[in-house]
Amino acid sequence: MSVMPHSRRWIALAVICLAQFMLILDVTVVNVALPDMAADLRLDRTTLTWAVTAYTLCFGGLMLLGGRLADAFGARRTLLTGLVLFTAASLVTGLAASAPLLLGGRMAQGVGAALLSPSALSLVTTLFHGAERNKALGVWAAIGGTGSAAGVLLGGALTDGPGWRWIFYVNVPVGLAVLAALPTLVPASARRPARLDLPGALLVTGGTGALIYGLVQAGDTGWASRFALLPLIGAAVLYGAFAAVERAGRAPLMDLRMFTRRPVVAGAFLMLIATALLLSAFFLGSVYLQHVRGYSAFETGLLFLPVAVGTAFGAHLGSRLVGQLGSRPVAVTGMVLTAVGCVPLARLDGGTSVYAAVLPGLAVASVGIGAVFVTAMATALAMVDPHESGLAGGVVNTFHEVGGSIGVAVVSTVAAAGIDRGESGGFADAFTLAAVTAAVGALVALGLVPRGKPEMTGVAHAH
Structure with missing residues (x-):
């Protein structure tokens, strides 16, 4: 790719980050609108859970394939393809008059995001070099926190205003604007021959889908029922087939040898737990505040703002402390802080004070989760050889999305009675x-996370 003028590079970065911002927004914006969506489309708890997890499932399950497609067909071409799909799917989801159309639209959004996100990051790392690249990656990393904060506020404002459908409609003009601007700012890159591991992508996505289905069904039929056990067994079989395909493939989607690297395993574990806990808090908190306590969608969005800000603050604080203290103490402290924040929430009843217990608990937990996020990426990327950092980042980012899907499915099952009856x-x-x-x-982080201080320069945490 030819060298672009300085000002044009930063304008291109702004446009690329705007596209990425939409993807992050759609992870949290839906949570605040869930009760209104359920009432309008008559969604039960199972469908409500899939409204959240269908997006992150396809996003995470197909992200590595999206990165390979960007390498094979060019990052700009793949990004634009993903953006077209995401924008069209947003329109379809907003127009949905039934649960199948809603979930189909959410899945298509996730596929579009899986094409768009790795391609966008590839463009950022290609357009910038040296010190400028570190600054650009810093901007990219900041999108995660601001997207989460904007998601809860925008979701509440739109749901209470023109209606929940506008949380999807708003993506359409933004997507069209990016589609018009990006080709004029970023030149197309040459295609590079590459093998695509489509079977691997389908197996890992299908396995995770079966896992989530089994977890959600357990809330309705019990853990011992065939409706829960058969999907869970199927998930294990599909994951085993995925491992076999990856070991035998000449160009595997995921290099399983990365799981022999302790920093990568530690980073993937931390990211899985942190994302599961964060999205679970958004899901549970939104339904509880609106369904049980009677808050409006906009009031719920405002109440969740400290949670989003706390996550961003925790990530900022964690990035500084990891360089000073090392990964292990920051990861352990972040997890302990999260557990402490959840304690008052574990004692919820109809008279629990939202401002004295619920909100402070969520805020404290979010600071700990934010610190774990940045520690996960720093450990995985900065404690392996430089030539393996791309593979490590892909593994951890996949666990980022999949962790959110699994977390929401599990807490939805555990809280099934409360969600169904408003208790x-x-x-x-x-x-x-x-x-x-x-x-x-x-406790696991205490033994799993390596000692030492990772080099933080140029490390971008998960989106």
Whole structure:
């Protein structure tokens, strides 16, 4: 790719980040609108859970394939293809008059995001070099925190205003604007022959889908029912087939040898737990505040703003402390802080004070989760050989999306009674599980996360 003028590069970065911003927005913007969506389309708990997880499932399951497609067909071409699909899917989802159309649109959004996100990051790393690249990656990393914060506010404002459908419609003009601007700012790159591991992508996505289906069904039919057990067994079979395909393939989607690298395993574990806990908090908190306590969507969005800000603050603080103290103490402290924040939430009842217990608990937990996020990426990327950092980043980012899907499915099952009947007990049980998970995560991190201080320069944490 030819060298672009300085000002044009930064304008291109702004446009690329705008596209990425939409993807991050759609992870959290839906949570605040869930009760209104359920009432309008008559969605049960299972479908409501899939409205969140269908997007992150396809996003995470196909992200590595999206990166390979960007290498094979060019990053700009793949990004534009993903953007067209994401924009069209957003329109379809907004127009949905039934659960199948809603979930189909969310899945198509996830496929578009899986094409767009790795291509966008590839363009950023290609357009910038040296010190400028570190600054550009810093801007890219900041999109994650601001997207989450904007998602809860925008979701609440749009749901209480023109209606929940506008949380999807708003993507359409933004997507069209980026489609018009990007080809004039970024030149096309040459195609490079590459093998595509489509079977691997389908197996890992299908395995995760079966896992989520089994987890969600357990909330309705019990863990011992065939409706839960058969999908869970199917997930294990599909994951095993995925591992076999990856070991035998000449160009595997995921190099399983990366899981012999302790920093990568540690980073993937931390990212899985942190994302599961964060999206679970958004899901549970949104439904609890609106369905049980009677808050409006906009009020719920405002109440979640400290959570989004706390996550960004925790990530900023964690990035500084990791360089000073090392990965292990920051990861363990972040998990402990998350567990402490979940304790008052584990005691929810109809009279629990939102401002004295719920909001402070969520805010404290979010600071810990933010610190774990940045520690996960720093450990995986900065503690392996430089030539392996791209593979390590792909593995950890995949666990980022998949972790969110699994987390929401699990807490939805545990809180099933509370969600169905509007009672606090189920939510308290789910937050108890979150507290225990964070505490166990701290113990595992104590033994799993390597000692030492990773070099943070140029490390971009998960989107």
